[in-house]
Amino acid sequence: MSAPLADRFETHEHDVLVIGAGGAGLRAAIEALAQGVSVGVVCKSLLGKAHTVMAEGGIAAAMANVDPADNWRTHFRDTMRGGKMLNNWRMAQLHAQEAPARIHELEQWGALFDRTENGQILQRAFGGHTFRRLCHVGDRTGLEMIRTLQDRGVHMGFDVYMECTVVQLLKDGPRIAGAIAYWREQGRFVVFKAKSVVIATGGIGKAWPITSNSWEYTGDGMALAYEAGADLLDMEFVQFHPTGMVWPPGVQGILVTEAVRGEGGILRNKLGERFMEKYDPKRMELSTRDVVARSIYIEVREGRGTEHGGAFLDISHKPAEYVKRKLPSMYHQFKELADVDITKGPMEVGPTCHYMMGGIRVDAETAQSTVPGLFAAGEAAAGLHGANRLGGNSLSDLLVFGRRAGFAAAEHAKKVSSPAMDPAQLDRAEKEALEPFQRKDGENPYAIHRDLQTTMQNLVGIFRNRDDVHRALGALQKFRQRLARVSVEGSRMFNPGWHLALELKSLLTVSEAVARSVLVREESRGAHSRIDFPNLDPAWGSKNNIIRREGAAMALRQEALPDLPAELKQILAEEK
Amino acid sequence: MAEARLQVFRGDANSGQAVDYKVPVAPGMVVLDALHYIQGHLSPDLAVRWNCKAGKCGSCSAEVNGRPRLTCKTRMDSLPLDQPIVIRPMKSFPVIKDLVTDVSWNYKVNKKIPPFQPRPGVEWKFFQEDVDRVQEFRKCIECFLCQNVCHVLREHDKHEEFAGPRFFVRVAGLEMHPLDGVSRTKLLRDELGLGLCNITKCCTEVCPEEIRITDNAIIPLKERVVDQFYDPLHWLVRKIRGAAE
Secondary structure, eight states: OOHHHHHHSEEEEEEEEEEOOSHHHHHHHHHHHHTTOOEEEEOSSOTTOSGGGGOOSOEEOOOOSSOTTOOHHHHHHHHHHHTTTOSOHHHHHHHHHHHHHHHHHHHHTTOOOOBOTTSSBOEEOOTTOSSOOEEOSTTOHHHHHHHHHHHHHHHHTOEEEOSEEEEEEEEETTEEEEEEEEETTTOOEEEEEEEEEEEOOOOOGGGSSSBSOOTTOSOHHHHHHHHTTOOEEOTTOEEEEEEEEOSSGGGTTOBOOTHHHHTTOEEEOTTOOOTHHHHOTTTGGGSOHHHHHHHHHHHHHTTOOOTTSSEEEEOTTSOHHHHHHHSHHHHHHHHHHHOOOTTTSOEEEEEEEEEESOEEOOOTTTOBOSSTTEEEOGGGBOSSSTTSOOTTHHHHHHHHHHHHHHHHHHHHHHHSOOOOOOHHHHHHHHHHHHHHHHOSSOBOHHHHHHHHHHHHHHHSSSEEOHHHHHHHHHHHHHHHHHHTTBOOOSOSSSOHHHHHHHHHHHHHHHHHHHHHHHHHOOSOBTTBEESSSOSOOTTGGGEEEEEEEETTEEEEEEEEOOOOOHHHHHHHHSOO | OOEEEEEEEEEBSSOEEEEEEEEEOOTTOBHHHHHHHIIIIIOTTOOOOOSOSSSSSOOOEEEETTEEEEGGGOBGGGSOTTSOEEEEOOTTSOEEETTEEOOHHHHHHHHTSOOOOBOTTOOSOOOHHHHHHHHHHTTOOOOOHHHHHOHHHHTTOOTTTOOOHHHHHHHHHHHTOTTBOOOOHHHHHHTSOGGGOOOOOHHHHHOTTOOOIIIIIIHHHHHHHHHHHTOHHHHHHHHHHTOOO
């Protein structure tokens, strides 16, 4: 590397660079460290604040502690059925097989799950799971998980670069070479040179206004990978969680854990009808999230919603002490934010944008993307969940594929030479990122963001149709033009307006990928509901949508799903 | 619609002043919503940390009308709106910009604490009553409000010799883990400065997770230190066996 470059940019070199410090990123970092390579972790927030911390209900794994009949085959089948068979079968298999070991590992690192009467990890029921399968800690499972991983990683010795945002991946010819980022605190740029990069940046919920997701969820990782030439897969599948808070306005979208239903919560409309009897009489409240979200939406649309446009979710028939013990944060959340005592009366809930099933296309065994040296795990990666994710399968996904990504990234780093850095890439990235400061009186990034959110909510929400999505694509085009005129005030020191201006680029990329994929999939499957094509189409059931950058244009094509091996077909055919 | 006046600290490590903003008040609104309104409509470069907006991540700590709070859990209708709401950054940590402070010291302290290590050959089985106590400590969301109000840090600035309530809670969680085999009592006495705490319970009062920090974590840890180092019987045993711990 030439001297001027090192002078211009603070530079760090690692074998493996992990972007994102949630469950997947931390688990990847821990595994890569265990393989004896040097690891850096870059994250937009402080360590321990990533979105995983908000996960509530539990981690799905066929441990069979509560229901002895459970096993990986049933978990595999539940996952595939929940995903409407669009899942990558190999990922679903690995996930079901490896999740129990990943949870035992967490316990050995100090995690303390709720216990059964004979001293094992307690498991609770959740939507779409045949058996009681979710290992949990009350309703703060994610906090337990992230704290455990965080402390493990810190003591193993990874370097963490907190409050640091990656703006571009660097390439050395076709392979990955690292990333350029800026420190949020000072606005200075920093270069990470790395032989392998693992993207674990989570989802895209901030493209919608009503969401359970935090400000970090702007699709950065997917957009970075796309720009670097990687394929994105199944971007039409966005999960709306059935139960977000709907009142008061400021808390709209905040998650109400599925554990409320897992512990026996009942959904009713304003007429007092237990409406899930109409939509899924067999599984009722514990139907899959796509079904429950649509059901609530339809009840509201047809005039049977609550005062604030939701449904009632009631757990008050359970003893108050039990509710407080098993759902402590829900109890406090409603008491403090909505003046509702959930041990005495119902909550008002409605769908909230929650999770992205689509994302970076990866190899099942190694989590490698279509770009050599670029890996992805967790919500940023696609494949495991197909058309709809089951509750509890996300935390187990983070652990299973975080570990696989970390392992493969370390192996890759051991095999390849140090990449060359291209100063021109760095200069371009820096220049582009600073442009909003050069303009005066341009577009306000917050105004563009609000308009984008309104568009996505109204036109690319739970129910979609061709005309709406066409209009959304037109609007996205205009937002791009406005983003080219965006300006920010103030200095580069911790400047949220500037940060948002840069994140808008990612948000627009992923929003367009979602809209394009929604438009071509002319059927309804899992979380993707087309009003104009309300039924499953078997032809679409064997195809993935794949998005790749071609020059400046977004190209979309279909590929056939890989064939299921006979023994897995057998498992899926079994009635249960 | 009702309107609130906010006086928000704007500035950095060198200088700063309170700046007035007028914000419309909606039902159920929290202080963090008001700060977001300022960012979105009045001053896009206002620096605020936040993530979950649901009291689960502990990012949005600040001092609201002089009281250390999570701004995402502080309802506007709990504050008198006939006077300005004064919002300042946490005092015990250096200001970076506006409401964002440098909390990196906490991460350095954390590194000193030896992690969980199971006793060799221990059977991996324990019951809910064994973990109830520890699960209370593990509720900590690291908002650092307890660190902010602790007078050993806030008034006496003993960051070098004192770990603060957050890390006593963390050590308590490890020490009382039913399978843990490491002793951290010497560390508590010599490096984490447990003796400097004179149990005024300010930390317990501000904890948004309602962890009984003083009663359940700090006092039992103090007892362990006393038992180990100041109990004559223990002293004699140590003397005879020549062990440091």
